[in-house]
Amino acid sequence: PTEIVVISNSRDVQKFWGISPMLRSLYGDIRGLESDLIACVPVRAIPRKNLELALRIARAIINSGVNFKLLLTANIDYKRQQNLNYYNSLKGLAEELDLKENVFFLEEYFERFATDKKPAPPIPIPELFLISDFLLFTSRMEGFGLPIIEAGLMRCPIFAADIPPLREIGSTNINYFSLDASPEQVADFIIENIKKMPQSYFYRKVIKNFSIHKIFEKLILPLVEDKKIS
Numbered sequence: 001p002t003e004i005v006v007i008s009n010s011r012d013v014q015k016f017w018g019i020s021p022m023l024r025s026l027y028g029d030i031r032g033l034e035s036d037l038i039a040c041v042p043v044r045a046i047p048r049k050n051l052e053l054a055l056r057i058a059r060a061i062i063n064s065g066v067n068f069k070l071l072l073t074a075n076i077d078y079k080r081q082q083n084l085n086y087y088n089s090l091k092g093l094a095e096e097l098d099l100k101e102n103v104f105f106l107e108e109y110f111e112r113f114a115t116d117k118k119p120a121p122p123i124p125i126p127e128l129f130l131i132s133d134f135l136l137f138t139s140r141m142e143g144f145g146l147p148i149i150e151a152g153l154m155r156c157p158i159f160a161a162d163i164p165p166l167r168e169i170g171s172t173n174i175n176y177f178s179l180d181a182s183p184e185q186v187a188d189f190i191i192e193n194i195k196k197m198p199q200s201y202f203y204r205k206v207i208k209n210f211s212i213h214k215i216f217e218k219l220i221l222p223l224v225e226d227k228k229i230s
Contacts, residue, residue: 019130036066037068037134042150044075044083049140050138055103069103135147135160148170159190161176162176
């Protein structure tokens with residue numbers, strides 16, 4: 001038994017999901033297979049969305065020892081200087097919190113797919129939910145809260161600020177946190193609740209242990225390299 005390597009069945013995770021080449025590129029760049037948790041925040045970069053809290057929560061989750069990635073669509077409003085200033089302040093805060101390897105501003109990221117003849121493609125929101133472990137929604141105020149509905153359609157767990165519109169939409173189906181709570185308290189709340197979701201835990205276990213790319217890297221490649229050496 002000590003000389004036998006058992007290689008289990010596996011799946012090409014991204015191929016199985018059927019995600020677009022653009023999302024495959026993103027998933028590779030964020031090192032999705034190695035991540036412990038991935039959250040998405042599909043909202044515009046405007047002050048009431050309270051995205052600075054999302055960044056501070058990200059820092060607190062990472063400080064707890066979790067390999068965490070935060071995906072912000074952060075759609076940029078170039079026509080309003082106030083909103084552009086807000087976006088730039090978020091980029092500055094991400095740098096200040098040392099989140100370069102953990103937080104991704106997707107509208108800016110997707111600009112790489114633009115050409116002289118075609119603008120950058122729209123961000124495929126359903127695919128974004130598909131690669132994420134949960135939706136993080138930190139808004140101070142909302143008229144409705146469409147991402148909550150979209151996350152529900154994709155069966156994506158939701159962690160949201162406890163404000164009236166979001167409470168009315170989700171009732172007991174959403175994990176609410178108080179905006180008076182510290183980023184560290186919210187981070188602990190998210191981590192503890194994720195642990196109580198068997199399907200979410202198994203989802204991440206499958207990605208880490210039964211991805212064909214991870215199995216090749218951990219089990220098959222060392223066998224080939226050993227043969228080369230011998």
